[in-house]
Amino acid sequence: MAAVQWHSRARRYESELQSCGLEVAPVEFSDYHPLKSITVTDSKSRRGARKGSTSSSSSSSSSAAPDPLSSMLDGTDPLSMFAAASASESPLTLSQSSSTGDLGRGKRREKEDEVGVDFEPWSSKRGEILARFTTTEKLSINLFMGSDKGKAPSLASSAVSEKVRTRLEELDDLEEGSQRELLNLSQQDYVNRIEELNQSLKEAWASDQKVKALKIVIQCSKLLSDTAVIQFYPSKFVLITDILDTFGRLVYERIWSMCSDPRPLPDPCPDSFTADEVNDTAKETCLNWFFKIASIRELIPRLYVEVALLKCNRFLTKCGIQETVPRLTAMIRGIGDPLVAVYARAYLCRIGMEVAPHLKDSLNKNFFDLLGTFRQIHGDSVQNQLVLQRVEIPVYLTLYSPAIHWILQCVSYRAPEALLTEMMERCKKLGNNALLLNSVMWAFRAEFIATRATDFIGMIKDCDEAGFPKHLLFGSLGRSLACADPPEAERLPILNEAWKVITKVRSPQDYINCAEIWVEFTCRHFTKREVNTVLSDIIKHMTPDRAFEDAYPQLQSVIRKILTYFHDFSVLFSMERFLPFMDMFQKDSVRVEVCRSIMDVFIKHQQEPTRDPVILNALLHVCKTMHDSVNALTLEDEKRSLALLINGFIRMVSFGRDFEQQLSFCVEARATFCNLEPVLVQLIHTVNQLAMETRRVMRGSHSRKTAAFVRACAAYSFITIPSLTSIFSRLNLYLLSGQVALANQCLSQADAFLKAAVSVLPEVPRSISIEGKLRSSEGFLLDFINNFLSALLVVPDHPEAGVLFLVRGLLNMVQDYTWEDNSDAKVQVYISALPLLAAMSQESYLYSIPKVDSNETLYGGDPKFLAEINKLCETLIGQVLDHLKTLGRDESVHRQGSLAFSLFGCLLAHGDLRNNKLNQLAVNLWNLSHKQGYCNTRTSVRTLEFIKHQAQQPDMAHFSDMLQRLTLQSRT
């Protein structure tokens, strides 16, 4: 094809902008803003106005704000009409909701006696107990039953005699007594066995073997009378009461289903029936259960099973539960072993709380009975047993804690102050009451404990050394004080007294468990001085023999607590012992985690940028620790989150006007955080910002000193960028830094950046990994190149290099780049280079940088320069047309059409179409793009409209001629 001659259209940017710009209407900001929410104060009157009523009062009462939308509609806009409609409905709905609210309140009042959400449920204690009370000793299960023959359950349809026979067989089994004793079970085996029993209970029940089910339950509860391997007893209790719960539920549900047999009871609310509504069959079945249980020979199984079925009393009489609970409470007195007894009480309290929470008296009775039998704990038989099992008294006493905690929690739940006081007094009177004291502090309301904290300390001090471990007592007290505040004046004495004891705890593990709790109290009420003292004490205790290695969770929690209360990092780091405390975290993973939590808090709570050297030093240290944890095995996510934290820190560092120091901080940071790419990126941004800030301060004209400084900044970026691995970060940063350098009149630096960017281009891989998926890089590359091109407009040519050195360099790179096969990307770049070249040939450029001479001034519209540009354009167009020709084949006509159209658009906007050849080329391109009918008709129509509009401009008359030659292909 003959070379096309290019002539750029001369542009008058100013006037074009004015003609394109929307009308700017001055707006009174006082009463109107487009984003201000529309307020319709009286929509009804507006509606009236629309109807044409002349009532002036309505308009005067209407909204004061002239709402443009509603005034345009001269009435109510649809949205406010909806609003009005819903408003007219709302009184009704409102009244409804208020009435339901009343109902709710009534119900709440009814339920006042019941257990609320503030009652810590058993389920949450359960896991804790199982985890805490473990053993390595061998356990044994002694089961006295043998119906484990795996008999197929007789089908329901089978005759009654069959059922009777199997029942009789079961009974025979019981009489034969195939006693099984499972010895030498590990704890896990034991747990599995119990779970098996639970399963077989459910199976037996499901297959209608009620007798077997009952037998399983009795045998299980019998296990609770066995206190061999006493350390495991609490866990055993938990496991076995699970079975009992299952059983209780099964029986209750069965009887309940019988109730609803002939005429269904109000099913959804199974708690609200009276015994009168229960039919005779259900009552008889229920009674049968109770008679059966009443004849269980042994005390403990009888007790437990009866408690498990407590709820079933509802079916018989109204006050059945009320009468039964006190009896069961008294029955527990018959249990000689105090540990067994206290757990039985705990179970009774638990079921009592679930079934009849209003029966507070029995709960209290339970507690007082417990006090009555308290001396048993120190009795001879217990002592003998402990000697036999080689268990020490303090360990033994802690076995009681879960049960007593629970009982006290039930008792103290919403209990009046007077009762609590009475209970405390009664505990006080008993000797060796440390165990009780502990539970009191644990279970009673924290406020109650806090107001009497001094008393408690006195009581704790009076306790016997040999008994319950004192650090546990102080731990419990500390727990309460962490939630509620003791009187102001007592706080310091309390801390002193408590710490006096804590610091004497010999075992590091016990010490840290207790100290950790008290840190919260200290942080809550005292200043850094006290916290510092506490920290130094902890360090002193935990350093010998590297005791801290076993206490990382506690130490971490100490840090967490301090961080919750101290948000001012200058205060935090001015604690002398804080960093030494941090040094105790010597395991890498823990250390990093602690650092993270510190940085989290810093980022969350630091409002102002800081230059405090203490903070900077400390945090730099913290961040360095995090950074140094990164290695080849670190996950991407992990790196990203670490980088995020460090970036947050870097952003918060500001030396104000001391730019040099800021730069040297960045230098230091770069050295420190060289392994985390996002941090380096952030640092480059920070330095670029620094340069721009300098420019702002100098109002655009640098002194010699500042000029040197911004060059230093550029140098910083220039040497940092190559160390990045991500190619697009590098490209974008080169461009950005180049622009910054240009803005700061560092021409050679800008040149260097842009040249570097161009030279990096060939390295761009064809596909890059984004979020773990391989994607084509083409889109990113095109974006970058377009961005780059627009920056090139203002870059002056280097005096020693040729004309348009950078543009040519870029285009050469584009030509040599290995683009994807079948891709138009290269041509797209060419087409987008045309507007740049056209813009460069204007007399005055669209934009420029203050104090930097662009090519417009350098060449001053030199015809040689223009000819150079035109030649370049012609080459580009030639390339594009060549490419269009290769796209003539069937499968690519679509691409041909759209490429031709975009070249057409480019010619239309930037070419001088008065030139006939260009004009003809444009028309040809239009026809080519429409030939296959793939073009978007709407775009074509709008383009034609644009041309028509342009034709009205002066000097644009040729457009109307051209319009004649552009035909719009009809859709058919």
Added chain:
Amino acid sequence: MSASLDIRLKRANKVYHEGEVLAGVVAIVSKEAVQHQGITLTMEGIVNLQLSSKSVGVFEAFYNSVKPIQLITSNIEVVKQGKVPGGKTEIPFEFPLHTKGNKVLYETYHGVFVNIQYTLRCDMKRSLLAKDLSKTCEFMVHSLPQKAKLQPTPVDFTITPETLQNVRERSLLPKFLIRGHLDATNCVITKPLTGELVVESSDVAIKSIELQLVRVETCGCAEGYARDATEIQNIQIAEGDVCHSLPIPIYMVFPRLFTCPTLETINFKVEFEVNVVIVLHDEHLITENFPLKLCRA
């Protein structure tokens, strides 16, 4: 072919009193119609007396004298010979529980040597080819409540080594002092036996404290009698070394069927006793016996 016969009483608990009407239905369930030669119902109340094996030698001579005593009997034909249609057929019936002469309906009691049992039997006679169908069902009779107001008779007791009888070597006994009381020894059968027990002191640890309910059955006639005491149930009220000087509740529910109001007739007697059994850790067994008088109120 399979037809089933069932008796269903109106009362779920199957408990009736003298003078009341025993009502219910005979239910026949069958796929096809059943040919039969009459369905009859028999109601019967019998006292069975048995002599214990150890005394059988002595009393062989008048073995015949302990034949069952019939308390009530009644027989009706529910349906005459004919055909019962297929499906479920329910035939209601009623028996008035009236005794003849001066006989009394004793309360249902299942014991070892004395059994008082009331049964209802339904028979369906059929032709030679098919088997006769029969179904038996037991129903309970409770004696009428006592007229006289029951006065509680509390019993206090103290057990020490000195109060014991049947001791071989009193000096070998450990020292102990156990006090307690039963709220009443004449008990209402539907109410539990209650009381309290306090271990004031004991040199040897206590292993277990139990309540043993014992039946004392006497069978005989003018020539002589056999008296046997056997255990009904044993309920543990304390396990292990219980806390001293803390009252432990005594509580026992009287089991149904196995107890009845204390009964004294010409031919037999049924009485009850409770033993408080204290087992010490050195296997010493201390028992304190209390005769009970049960009644229905």
